[in-house]
Amino acid sequence: MKSNVGTIDRILRIAIGLALIGLAVSGSIGVWGWLGLMPLAAGLVGWCPPYARFGWNTCPVKKN
Numbered sequence: 910m911k912s913n914v915g916t917i918d919r920i921l922r923i924a925i926g927l928a929l930i931g932l933a934v935s936g937s938i939g940v941w942g943w944l945g946l947m948p949l950a951a952g953l954v955g956w957c958p959p960y961a962r963f964g965w966n967t968c969p970v971k972k973n
Contacts (some may be wrong), residue, residue, distance in 0.1 A: 914960065933945065
């Protein structure tokens with residue numbers, strides 16, 4: 910699995926995922942908040958299945 914999620918993208922995904930999960934735990938938005946597990950996982954792993962499917966990449970290109 911090649912990383913396809915850049916640093917800023919990862920930080921945003923982790924923050925949004927944690928916020929959604931926190932809202933779900935507190936009961937503010939119901940069970941839909943548990944969908945925050947998906948951006949949280951993608952942010953922690955650094956790989957996003959839809960990005961891979963469509964060929965998108967937010968990682969900076971490494972030049973030698």
